Amino acid sequence: MSYHGQIVVDMDSHVREYEDVDRTYRDFIDPAYRESFERLSATVARRRETGQTTALFMNPQAIIETSDESRPLGVHDRFGLDNVRSAPQTKAEARIARGKDPVPREVHWDPSIRLRDMDRAQIDVSVIFPSHSASYCALRDIGFESALHQALHRYMTHYCAESDGRLRWALTANMRDVAWTVQELTYWAERDNNLIGVLLSPRCPNGRLLDNPDLHPLYQRAQEIDLPILVHGGVLRSPLTAGATELDNSGYLIRAFYQPWAGMTALGALIGGGVFDLFPSLRVGIFETSGGWLPWAIERLEGTPGSRLTPFMKRTAADIAAGGQLFHSIEAGEDYLEYCVDALGEDIWLFATDYPHSGSPWPDGVPRVTGRSDLTERAKAKILGENAVRLCQRLKR
16 A cells, blocks of 8 residues: 555546547447537548647537636737737646656556656556546437447446556446436446446536426435545536636636636535435535635535425535545645644545646645645544545445
8 A cells, every 4th residue: 555554546637538549449339429529520620631729628629618817918909919928828738847757648448657657746546537528418428428338338448448457437327318328327337346436427408406396216216325525527518517608718717616606606506405315325526616716615515404396405515525425636746635624523524636737736646735734644534535435335346
């Protein structure tokens, strides 16, 4: 074990499944959707040949869903802005400026590279999320969305198979077809112990929240098979959350507030909608929204349980936060981590690096936690791994 004999679990790492759709999906796509996939693959190939972006999302010229976060603050019109770059403008540039090693692109198809990097970073187990696949809900064809999710699930079982339990993966829910998701979850839960939980976006594609009763069959099945719900969103891609249209395409503000707002929305809906009370054994983790806002939000959500507005909520937000069902990731270098632990205790927080995304602290995430003087050794051990094992019971096997 990596820290004083205790397990270290990175609860939020990623594959970039979109980097090469052929290598990720081609061998695993349902034959019924082969033609749809070939059209997608051909579009990517044409874009690559002509030097255009091959991004599926998060780009003004993206293939599936466009977005724009390029507006600079403080100017009337972009054409009036001098093209002066006094500081790195992208995460990748900033990473290079900080002297960080690049992560090889092959990591998304060669698990040995990931395992090597985990050894270097003192990490025993990594939980792997896709990067963009939850946004396939932007496709018109719900069946094709399910087929892409299914292909990725098949791919991830192969990717994690020879890791001796060190690589674990999250199943992506099709929030537009809950019955299919329940069936897919049941299938893989019975066949692959490396499946660790169910990825949900912070909001439903139709704009409804995570209290949506349409999701209850999924919550029920996850509770029955003892797998957690893992809430993880993205930036300015479907399903869109608060800030998608309100921040006027300002990348500065979107990068600062979009994901925390999504976390607040998810948390409030789960608590106020009574999800933790209707499913008292269901565990939920919320990821990549930073943690400093959570104590404040728990206080703000301290409404009266069972009121006219919260008829299925039976406990206060504070009781739910202390009850062992709710978990939340932190960033290793967060200034407010001591405050978070003091306010909500040691048992809720999860270590997460976001590897190999460009904002990741890799390979220094673990030392950033172990080197802190404002946390007890007991708190460090819980954050680095013990809490993850409580959230994801399969890590005990």
